[in-house]
Amino acid sequence: MAERRCGFVALVGEPNAGKSTLLNRMVGAKVSIVTHKVQTTRSRIRGIAIEGETQIVFVDTPGLFRPRRRLDRAMVSAAWGGAADADIVVLLVEAHRGLSEGVREILSGLDRRVGDRPLVLAINKIDRVRRPALLALADRMRAARDFTAVFMISAEKGDGVADLRTWLADRLPPGPWLYPEDQIADLPMRMLAAEITREKLTLRLH
Structure with missing residues (x-):
């Protein structure tokens, strides 16, 4: 029987980089709300996926940016805390935005x-950019930081997501699972329902 594995994977990136969409795709259900409005995710949300004998606990963090208000500072602190506690960190970068100043600041913080x-590195929204530009962006990102691995994905369409999930599962440490096999999030159902309601209101009002 294969050895069981379990660990934490933090999803970090700029606001609206696609972290919540990727989390939902990895888990196979809506556990983090998705809107066009930046900073929809306000706290660390854990989604749980099973890949073979591995339980992957994804931490969807608020988008990293330069905080101005007290709430902003709390959100950014939560994001950095998620990265600091994880076994593996996945940096999402939007293909059409590339190596922006915000991404450079995140890389500095991750160092x-x-x-x-x-x-x-997960270059997301690859359907918006032609392949030569994607390859050029991957080269620029590798020059800026020595990544363990680079994936090109579309979280919205699912392209490349299964390969990324398999790679992560193979590299998490051996250990017992932390959650029941049928649990997909560590949010109580009442709170998860409230989050989905907030998503619908945000989409309707903004």
């Missing part, structure tokens, strides 16, 4: 917090 843990 101080990730240490020698795996840092994976």
